[in-house]
Amino acid sequence: MRTDRWPSTEAEAIEVQQRLRHRVELTGPDVSAARTVAGLDVDYNGDRIVAAVVVLDAETLDVVETSVADGDTAFPYVPGLFAFREIPTLIAALDGLDATPEALVCDGQGLAHPRRFGLACHLGLLTGLPTIGVAKTPLGRYDMPAAQRGSRSPLVDDGDEVGAALRTRDGVKPVFVSVGHRTDLDSACALTLRLTPSYRLPETTRLADQLCRGESASLSDQWVR
């Protein structure tokens, strides 16, 4: 998949978001019933990044396939334009898969974004796949949900409900779930709960994080000598 003609200025990047945001689809196949789900994450190494994709069997949570790719940091870090840093390398990692997963779980926001077009939305549009965003910190306001796993409360930004604060573990800080593309918030939360039998973050995200960290460390030679 091509990600050429990448924006080089903030103004261009914002234009891209404004142009694409209206193509996000808020309905689709029930993502919580997907048979295979992929998690994506990246590790930063100066001006280089390593991206990892881990595909799991959604029923057993066994690893089906993995892929890694490394590349340049494609854009400076600007809040709201975060996706432009990571997407080219994430796409390269996705291109390395043998089989296309039925849904993607992104490490960041989807609709919970100032222009309603976070990383998960962007990656959804570029791949055409159903995507959700599961972020560790919120973008928007929320009331703390009840302490029990499964409890949720609306994540609100500028008067819009853009996602949910969702407890994935009793008494542990919630995660922040939002729709990326071709799904709805209830399905996104249901999928997130399926992927969190043991930890706060989805297994997909945890395993992708481990994979790109390990790959990144071996590339930078830190453990030799």
Added chain:
DNA sequence: GCGACAG
């Protein structure tokens, strides 16, 4: 002017 700001 000051604080906030996904990763």
Added chain:
DNA sequence: ATCTTGTCGC
């Protein structure tokens, strides 16, 4: 994201 030890708890 990263700089950073030990400690408490399941």
